[in-house]
Amino acid sequence: MIHSARRCSATLPACAVSLFVLAAAGRAGAADCALEQQGEGRVAAVIDTRSLRLEDGREIRLAGIARGGADRPSGRAALAAIAAGREVTLRGDDDTPDRYGRQGAFVFVAGSEHSVQSELLRRGEALASVDIADKNCAAALATAERAARDAKLGMWAEATAIKNAESPGDILSAIGHFAVVEGRVLSVRQVGAITYLNFGRNWTRDFAATISRRIIPAFESANLGPKSLENRRIRVRGVVSSRGGPRIELLRVGQVEVLGGT
Template identity: 80%
Template sequence: MGWADAADCVLEPQGEGRVVAVADVHSFRLEDGREVRLAGIERAGTDGVSGRAALSAIAGGRDVTLHGEADMPDRYGRQAAFVFVTGSEHSVQSELLRRGEVLVSTDIADKNCAAALAAAEATARQGKLGIWGETTAIKNAESPGDILAAIGQFTLVEGRVLSVRQAGATTYLNFGRNWTQDFAATISRRVIPAFENAGLGPKSLENRRIRVRGVVSSRGGPRIELFRVGQIEVLGGK
């Protein structure tokens, strides 16, 4: 599937308006005062100047339509939506992903939309555009120090799962031998069935190279908690 399939992100119409101010790479204000947060994407790293400029170039001063499952604002008063500039068949999210300015989020319920955004991100990654021109765009699981530097940030980490261990209600995908210092991805017992149903049961991932995405935290070593199947990509054979 190519990134041109981004039109699959057309969900229920949730309004329209003109963009009058861009706050950052994934939020803007409409002429009527509504604040909109672009659904399905996350800021890459901490440098938001380039991303804000890209969003301004794509949507600034333009008429847009909003699509989504609901128009209820989030806790910050922003309406989360997939956004299309009038006359374009591609979502603003896909345009940003195709330029390598943002990362695909993990909370996209619509499978067609998730696949379209993943394809747009892959296009930028293969072309080494934007953030993908940097060697640090994907963290190496064997370098926990580099991952710890991204605490609180949405990050991609890649490496081989050396062991899978359960402790209480948590399953650990360990990417190193030192469990207290090396990187691990964690899965709560309550969401294990979803991973198993998707063919991603924790034990099946042992000794596999995978890429995980999520917000980095620290509990001894760096951690990313896996809530959804979309946070894991299997990269190759054993």
């Protein structure tokens, strides 16, 4: 039986949670999320790394998993190994299907305390997104992804898993896809309502992360004001677009991870 769920009523910046800042602040050991139950069923098919179909016909999109790893054959195989043919419980904030009829949820195989999402991330077969409002869920995903990254498992064994901000050509190959980019912010410039974190000196060719004026207060509240990031080495994640050079628009604090050193 599917239960109704409360919706997140906060504004976008306030509702979004920093996956990596929270983890670094001491939530690395947080347990997987325990959101409201949204139903259950048996997995009939694995569609891709982020999607399952249940025997009753419902298509489930794995919440918290970015589309960057959805085309990996090994990712789909890993999801099948974890969940295919298994009884699962769905948990989340809302069971309303998206415009494609897919229900977003955290999926738990019967008898497991860890979500299917965490298992995929722990194997290095997926990327964590940054749109999860629940703090425990966000921290659990960050911890699982970091463990795989540190151990160089799955995609993290590949040199191209983290894009180099100094190689805009490589980043452009990810246009339209979720990517992780790392580098040093050389300058911070505001043009109209947009602030640019420039990772290169050629503004029309090199990689940049952009922040809309309306989002700035959320970053400042998290001690991540744009000017404070100048000359810092950071890691950003999001969907790559191209407007001259490759760009990632920062809509949530969780898209930014400040790395050690200056």
